[in-house]
């Protein structure tokens with residue numbers, strides 16, 4: 001309850017009754033919740049890396065993504081087995097990634113979004129794959145994992161943290177951020193559920209149908225409109 005003192009100041013009720021507001025309470029009353037946006041990368045800002053590698057190498061089984069296999073560990077173990085069976089090196093994969101561009105409008109989208117609020121890209125793959133895209137997107141903040149490489153051969157992968165997208169959103173909310181998240185696939189749904197507001201973008205029909213609680217948009221322009229509305233709300 002806000003009261004007006006004799007001197008015309010708006011003060012809290014405890015202060016108005018002559019009690020000094022404790023420092024901690026004053027500090028608390030000054031907290032302002034700010035907003036931050038977390039974005040999935042592949043399928044939102046960039047093409048799917050493994051699909052490009054599958055097309056370039058002719059290894060059709062590499063086309064499977066989190067859209068097809070919800071269990072990330074099953075998916076990654078399968079990919080590593082495939083690339084080693086076919087003698088594919090890290091530098092071969094990096095060469096393919098280097099030929100890829102972000103999705104049309106992605107650079108402009110993230111440039112504009114970064115003028116409006118803070119943005120973190122949450123990428124469920126690896127540092128070694130990310131750099132070419134980060135350069136083309138003007139180096140947004142990126143959280144991702146790391147491959148284990150021996151003599152240019154990918155022998156394993158190391159997750160910095162299981163379910164890092166969800167954990168990042170939870171941690172940001174613990175820092176008093178209101179989190180808006182967007183992603184395209186199964187591996188984004190725990191992040192979207194943890195966020196204050198979650199959007200699906202470019203999602204396949206099966207994901208949209210399975211997660212009707214998340215508003216689905218089909219373009220970066222549509223996502224920008226939704227984020228602007230959420231920022232203003």
Ligand SMILES: [Mg+2]
Nearest residue numbers: 040042043185
């Ligand atoms: Mg994705």
